[in-house]
Amino acid sequence: GEITPALLTSDDKWVLLRLDRAIREIDGALAEYKFSEAVNTLYRFFWSEYCDWYVEASKAVFYGEDEAHKANCLAVIDFVLSHMLRLFHPFMPFITEELWHGLGFNLDLPEDQGGKTIIYACWPKPLDEQFKAHYVLDETDEQLVEAKYDLIVRGRNLRREGNLQPSKRVKFVLKPTAAAVSPYDAEVLRILLNAESVEINTAFLPTQRTPMAAGAMGELFLPLEGLVDVDAERSRLLKEIEKNAAEIEKVQQKLANPSFTQKVPPAVLEDHRKRLIDWQAKQEQAQRSLEAL
Incomplete structure (x- = not known):
């Protein structure tokens, strides 16, 4: 057609x-x-x-x-x-x-x-x-959509940092910038965030420690009331942080040992460097999640 x-x-x-x-x-x-x-x-x-x-x-x-x-x-x-x-x-x-x-x-x-x-x-x-x-x-629509997709990525990260499964239906609140959010764009946000709803609220006042992601389109909040057992989640994160720290220390010790770095093949050395970066990224995410609680 x-x-x-x-x-x-x-x-x-x-x-x-x-x-x-x-x-x-x-x-x-x-x-x-x-x-x-x-x-x-x-x-x-x-x-x-x-x-x-x-x-x-x-x-x-x-x-x-x-x-x-x-x-x-x-x-x-x-x-x-x-x-x-x-x-x-x-x-x-x-x-x-x-x-x-x-x-x-x-x-x-x-x-x-x-x-x-x-x-x-x-x-x-x-x-x-x-x-x-x-x-x-024109570039106006292109910029709008890029901002929308960027906010969706950030919203998905909020889920991950809160240890909320992608399949779990949650409610987001968007406090937009000056530009109005059309019903269509709000529905795209809801579907791609797999949310029960995305409330558009220019006057939203979040409670303390409500996870938030900011982008060009506005501030996206993920209220956790009723979604997370705070004590259990804090305990889980502390254990994860302890485990990550142990793994980071183990890799750092190997990389600081000339007997290891000078003898192993380049591919093995590169694998350990990548492993260190991965563990450090996990540690940063776990610490952010703990702070959000």
């Missing part, structure tokens, strides 16, 4: 701008025969930006009741997928040919332009200024 500009969400606009960026980067990499860079760009766009973020955010539309918005979201997905298959084709010819026909992209095209085979389909072009103006694609 056709994409209707007035029905585009902020996430729709974001993924179209990211597609444009990916096409430009891939064109540049192929022009210089840097095939690995082209593949890395494809991987980043398809897996990290399209699958991890856009498809998940689209659930806010598909779980709703607005059929026009659902159809428009499908049109954006169709547009992006048709471009991605053509970008992937030089590297994955057989599966992209199968998907090109299986998803019906060949049906409305002349045989010499992709109707017979994806090989004849036009190579994707970057989105020009006329296209961007028609669909009102």
